[in-house]
Amino acid sequence: MVTSRIWFTAAQKAELWERWKNGQSAAAISRALERKNKTGVERIVVLHGGIGPAPRRRALAALRFEEREEISRGIAVGRSIRQIAQGLGRAPSTVSREIRRNGGSQAYRANRADRRARERALRPKPCRLALYSELRWRVAQKLALQWSPQQISGWLKQEFPTHQDMQISHEAIYRRLFIQTRGVLKKELTAQLRTARRMRHPKSHNAKSGQGHILDMVSIRERPAEIEDRAVPGHWEGDLLTGANDTHVATLVERNTRFTMLVKIPRKDTTTVVAALAKHISKLPEELRCSLTWDQGKEMHAHKRFTVATNVQVYFCDPRSPWQRGSNENTNGLLRQYLPRGTDFSRISQSYLNAIALRLNQRPRKTLGFQTPADRLQAVLH
Known part of the structure; x- marks a missing residue:
């Protein structure tokens, strides 16, 4: 079996994992550890799946290195096993077993005995x-x-x-x-897995840039408290998911149930987007048509037309504040499992998008106590 012993001391490995956890690249870590290339660091990280191993700790009852040195010195001056054990405050059987398993009195060496003890301790517990x-x-x-x-x-x-x-x-x-x-x-x-990654990477955060001013927009700061605390269903968060060749899919997430709808968008202009969203929202029961929270993208310039058509008030997030649509941002991440970056959305039908939404709505969610969004929505409607 391949091991991670590639020219790094224990202290260097500890520093390596600390730097990896803080988001540094393999190349940056290699430079910090004064390595000529990043291969050694990459091999260690890949071997452990990007997950730093837990630091090794000796069992409280195990002999320490200093005790093994005392045993070695005791043997050298001719002390008996009982005398050595008494000096260490250990049982004579412990000292006898230690000497016997490490070559006997003639061959016992503290360094070698301690190293062999650590090697024997490498017995991973079956998962x-x-x-x-x-x-x-x-x-x-x-x-x-x-x-x-x-x-x-x-x-x-x-x-x-x-x-x-x-x-x-x-x-x-x-x-x-x-x-x-x-x-x-x-x-x-x-x-x-949603990200399809084959090892754990440090978390990174990306923020959207602002999209320009929208006339007569109502700020998210004016949103009623009942929307903020998710107490009442019917309040949605929305965004555009971007694919290859400037193609887009609108994502809508209900804040109370996390129920998701996907809408095929032929073009990104505000007339097309607003019309597609209004058509989709209008199919919902009246109690599920209350509000929509969106970012300041130009596709919602015609938000007043959307409100007239659906009686749904639109609230706009602050610039560069994706966390204000947290449920929607999280769902967009989940959707990349089915609609990976680089997908040409123009080749995807609305029925296929409905099938993806159904799959997502039938997955249990931690935030719902591991109920599914579909079950939660059904309970709301009844």
């Missing part, structure tokens, strides 16, 4: 997925359906509330996917 085949099968099945590890973990807790062997944390699932030396879940399943 739950490796031990329980039914759990492993269910996790793999849900990953194939493009459920996220967090959704799978939450669903298992609800499905098997009293069966601990059928529960697992989302972090454990990620680790078995990314750290392939464990060989528990097939590497191909990482392609089913």
Whole structure:
């Protein structure tokens, strides 16, 4: 099995993982550690799936290096095992076993004994997925359906509330996917993750730039409190998802239930966008047509025409503030699993978009207590 021992001391590896966690690139880390190229850093990071290993700690009852040095000195001056043990405050059997497993009195050396003890301690605990085949099968099945590890973990807790062997944390699932030396879940399943990434990367944040002033717009700061606290259904967040060749799909997310609708947009001009959104929104029950929160994109310049057609008030976010449409931004990220960057949306039909929305609405969400948006919307309507 490949190991990560490639010319780095323990202190350097600790620094490497700290820098990786802080978002530095492999090249930057290599320069900081005075390496000629980034290959060594990349090999360590890939080997561990981008997840820094937990620092090693000795068991409290284990012999320390200083104690092994005392044993070595005691042997050298001719002390008996009982005398050495008494000086260390250890049982004679502990000292006897230590000497015997490291070559006996004639060959015992503290450095070598301590190194061998650390090597023997490398006994990774079998993970739950490796031990329980039914759990492993269910996790793999849900990953194939493009459920996220967090959704799978939450669903298992609800499905098997009293069966601990059928529960697992989302972090454990990620680790078995990314750290392939464990060989528990097939590497191909990482392609089913929303980001399709094959290792963990440090988080980065991107913000949209402002799109210009819109006449007579109503600021999000004037939005009523009932919309802010998500207490009442019927309030939506919207945005345009951009594809190849300047093609677009409108995404609409209901704030209370996280129910998602996708709208095919032939062109990005405000007349086309507003007409398409109005046609889609008008199909909803009246109690689900209350407000829409959008960013300051030019496609909503004709927002007053939209409000007249649907009786839905439009509120606009502050510039460069995507978090003010947090549910919509998160959903756009989820949609990239089905509509990856570079997709030409002009080749996608509205029926296909409806199928994607259905798949998304039938996935359990942590923020809904692992209920699905479809179930939550059904409960609201009844």
